[in-house]
Amino acid sequence: MPDDTGRQTVPAAGGAVTAPPAATAAPAPRQVEVDPRGIRALIFLRDRGIFVLWVLLLIGFAVWDHPFFASVDNGILIANAAALTAIFAAGVAVGIICGALDLSIPGTAAMAACSCGYLMEHGRPVWLSLLVGMAIGVVVGLLNGLISLRGFNPIIVTIGMLSITTAAASIISGGYSIPGLDSLEFMGTRRYGGVPAPVWIAAVLFLLGTIFLTRTRDGLRLMAVGGNPEAVRRSGIHSDRYKVLGFVISSVCAALGGLVSTAVVTEASPEASPAIIFTALTAVALAGVSLAGGRGSLPRVLVGALVLATISNGLTIKGVNPYWGTGVTGLLLLGSLGLEKWVSGTVSRRLVLTAQASVHSGRQ
């Protein structure tokens, strides 16, 4: 190869490949680039598919269960049934988004509930008892996070913490449920504007959580840490802090869920039911939150919880045995995985095509 060939290809290639050299010197006003319609439709399906599914379910049950399903009262019933699942699912989702599945959630819930119940039983004010319950969430989350940062597998760490918190709950309550917590009724069964308190609590939690994750600097960094901690670290950010923050939020949601459950039945149970985490995980997975971390959205998780509640409600009204609902949920979950894979695959194939086209033509 002669000396100058390579040198001469540079500007020529530069011009042909992207923008003409003139555009570099004085950038022309750029028109906003928009993705092709097909891709936007696919992305919509991936990001909003759960909403579509829920609407289809609502329409289906409204027709099938006519006239009992489509009523305001039944809507509130579904929302109330979904609220508790949704609160726990928010905890699971934030944990996963930040990069770790927090399995200690049932234990944290039980421990927060029993501490709150114990304090109330011993005549402490309600607000203080609730505050201590929430504080337990913060402490458990901090411990989970700080231990995991030492390089231990978060799943094992949180399993250990599940055992510890479950034991602590039993020790605090003496091994029995603490009944008669009637002064928690204000956040359990009482209705505000016709809507039960747990629904309001879940709504506020998801509203705040969504704003935090999508609008604030810390929330965006938290999601980025879940996606690629190395990228965040290289940007000069202490990614460890955000990992711990993810655990803390997760445990705080768990504590909140425990307190609300207690308020609904006015009884603090030391039993940590693993079913909590699997139901929550189902809602989270339905919402397309990847276990690999870094992606997911809370509104979708909320709809995931609503889908579960809608299915069980709709089938119950029709007198179908509840185990059918469990089965249908499983099918939906597997179906959603297949759909997600198909959509991602199709999008990336189409995008590679357009990307190559843009290399040749110089525009999208």
Add this chain to the structure above:
Amino acid sequence: MSAQSPAQSPVRPAALELTGIDLHYGFVRALDQIDFQVGQGEVVALLGDNGAGKSSLLKVLSGAHRPTIGSIRVHGEEAAFHAPSDATAAGIEMVYQDLALVDAQDIATNLNIGREILRRGPLGWFGFVDHRAQRRRSEAELDQLGVRTAAMTRPVEMLSGGQRQVVALARSATRVSGERKGVLLLDEPTAALGYEQTQQVQALIRRMAKQGIAIVLVTHDLPLAVAVSDRIVVLNRGRKVADVATEQTDNDQLVGWITGARASMFV
């Protein structure tokens, strides 16, 4: 066929200058009396076979390793890097082969992470990010670099390999193009790319240099090095065997230096 001469004035000190660098790993001498410099707006390609010392030199440049002997000057001032963050603070950015992008987030978020624009007023106090301003800034920055990739709101996972590389390069470029232009260290930027995409990245490297960024390019891709660089430095067994303007050399010479078949320029 635009002017290729770097925007480098003789008076201005080099953006990054290494003098008499030795690096020992135990008894192994990985780098032996290396002098190396890169000026503002200059692209220097660093060539060499496996084990020639390219990675070691890159690690010294990026602050990951401290040289056993030798001095480092950034814009003429003596500097000692104890950690990569020191180098980053001095305006030296490394672009790794693995890109380190957050796949699920969109282009604008990736370009802005770590230097987010907050909203004005009370919302800003709570850490609310001004997404629109961030998108505008990123668009302006990409325009300035002359790269049009895709919609700013497109997640990075939906970009082609070349587009991702462009985003990663642009992210680093925006971090070093402050008042005093910094230094970009590129480690095999086209290793995973096809022909067209390599062309795209190549054009981007030239444009970044035109803006005054000093660029060190470590690569195995000889045609890329010849096409994009102003100067080529060849290492062989930890020694610098060639430091030559790209115009004044050719493939045969370079291959000779890389393999050791050709005698060093400095003996």
